[in-house]
Every structure is written in structure tokens, then in C-alpha cells.
Amino acid sequence: MTSYLRNWIYGVTPVVQEEPNILLNISPPPSDHEDSASEDGEENDEPPAFPALSSAQRMSSSAQNSSGTLGLPGMLLDSSLMPPPPLPSKALRVPGAPQPTASGGATLQLPPSTTKPPVKVSKRREKVALAPGFGPLDWAALKSSGADLRGVENLLRVTSSMLKEHNKRDDAWTAINGRVYNITPYMPFHPGGEKELMRVAGRDGTKLFGLTHAWVNVEYMLDACVVGFLVN
Numbered sequence: 001m002t003s004y005l006r007n008w009i010y011g012v013t014p015v016v017q018e019e020p021n022i023l024l025n026i027s028p029p030p031s032d033h034e035d036s037a038s039e040d041g042e043e044n045d046e047p048p049a050f051p052a053l054s055s056a057q058r059m060s061s062s063a064q065n066s067s068g069t070l071g072l073p074g075m076l077l078d079s080s081l082m083p084p085p086p087l088p089s090k091a092l093r094v095p096g097a098p099q100p101t102a103s104g105g106a107t108l109q110l111p112p113s114t115t116k117p118p119v120k121v122s123k124r125r126e127k128v129a130l131a132p133g134f135g136p137l138d139w140a141a142l143k144s145s146g147a148d149l150r151g152v153e154n155l156l157r158v159t160s161s162m163l164k165e166h167n168k169r170d171d172a173w174t175a176i177n178g179r180v181y182n183i184t185p186y187m188p189f190h191p192g193g194e195k196e197l198m199r200v201a202g203r204d205g206t207k208l209f210g211l212t213h214a215w216v217n218v219e220y221m222l223d224a225c226v227v228g229f230l231v232n
């Protein structure tokens with residue numbers, strides 16, 4: 001057809017070139033696969049072989065076939081597989097991580113770091129029930145009432161020995177952060193109770209106060225009770 005067209009267009013007879021002989025490795029499909037339905041009219045649902053029986057893939061695999069079976073893909077034997085990784089040694093186990101037991105399961109043991117019993121708090125911090133009329137609002141009202149809660153005319157320079165003398169329930173002074181307070185009027189208002197407040201009577205109570213409730217604003221709570229300043 002091509003040479004006829006060339007002849008017709010150019011009017012010359014071309015040099016006849018031999019077409020390259022392409023060998024297609026196509027084997028004829030099996031006769032029973034020729035039609036979608038077999039001759040007796042029954043439907044054939046058998047899928048075609050994949051890869052094709054004559055494919056290069058099959059040829060190459062059959063060449064390296066370890067089992068020696070021609071035409072079938074090579075089977076991997078145990079000897080040709082990569083060996084499994086070694087079991088982790090005991091030294092590598094993380095403390096606290098669930099360890100496999102003899103039965104194969106993991107224990108629910110607590111990690112060693114948390115197996116210590118919690119530190120017992122020996123003393124319970126309890127709020128005392130304040131008598132009626134001695135709540136925080138009552139104390140605020142008393143402070144602003146103008147009543148004398150200091151018991152002194154002028155602010156004093158208080159020495160440690162002076163402070164020691166005021167250690168009775170009806171005459172109690174304490175020093176907190178360098179300020180000296182008359183704590184007697186506050187006794188029935190103290191949410192922690194009179195007994196606890198008496199622990200700092202006649203001495204510097206800065207440390208105990210801070211350890212107990214550093215968040216309490218003592219400068220504001222007892223501003224009407226200031227007696228003076230602690231001196232050495």
C-alpha cells in the first residue's frame with residue numbers, strides 16, 4: 001500500500017526495503033478461551049493467566065527457579081530468607097516497662113520509681129470552727145471600727161527580749177518579716193485556731209507563718225495590730 005502511494009506521487013519505483021522481522025512471542029490462546037462462551041453455550045468464568053504464560057516475567061523467574069520447576073515462579077526457601085533479629089537482652093530492658101512473664105503475658109507491676117509509699121503527713125491542718133461573730137468579715141469590721149488593737153501609744157523598736165515578755169494569751173506579740181504585731185485581738189478570729197497562733201507568741205514567727213500559709217497577707221490582715229519593728 002505504501003509503495004503504491006509512493007509510486008503514484010513520485011512516479012518512481014523505490015528501493016524495496018525489507019521490513020525488519022519482528023518476532024512476537026505470542027502464543028495462541030488456548031482454544032477453549034477463544035470465545036467468551038464455549039461452544040456448548042456455557043459461560044466460562046476462568047480468568048486468564050497472569051502474568052501471561054509466555055511473558056518475560058515468567059521466563060526470568062523460571063530461569064532463577066530455586067525449586068527447579070520450570071515455568072513457575074521461584075519459591076523462597078528458609079535458607080534464602082534474612083534471619084530474624086536477635087531477642088533483646090535483659091540488660092536492655094527498661095525498668096518499669098511491662099516485662100514478659102513465663103506465661104507470655106505482661107505483668108501489671110508498678111515501675112520501681114513509684115512503688116515507694118507516699119510520705120505520711122503526720123499532722124492534719126484543720127480549720128477550727130470560729131465562734132459566731134468571729135468570721136473574716138467580723139475581723140475586717142473590727143479593724144476599721146477604730147478600736148485600739150495595738151495596746152501601745154507609739155510604734156516601738158522591739159528587741160528580742162522585749163518580745164519574749166509578751167507570750168501570754170491575753171498579751172501576745174509576734175514578729176513576722178520584721179514587724180511586731182499584737183496578736184491577742186486576732187486570737188478568736190484565726191481560722192487555724194488560738195492554739196496554733198499561740199505557737200508564735202513571744203518570738204519571731206516568720207518561719208512558721210511562711211511554712212503554714214505563705215499566701216496569707218499578714219501585713220494587711222494585722223495592719224491595725226502593729227506594735228513596732230523588731231531590732232537586734
Ligand code: HEM
Nearest residue numbers: 125126127191192196197199200205208209212216218221
Ligand atoms: C500570726 C499571724 C497569722 C495570721 C494573720 C494568720 C491568718 C490565717 C488565715 C487568714 C487563715 C485562713 C487561710 C485560708 O483560708 O487560706 C489561717 C489559717 C490557718 N492558720 Fe494562720 N495565721 C497566722 C499565724 C498562724 C500560725 C503561727 C500558725 C501556726 C502554725 C497558723 C496556723 C493556721 C492553720 C493550721 C490554719 C488553717 C488551715 C489552713 O487554712 O490551711 N497560723 N491563718
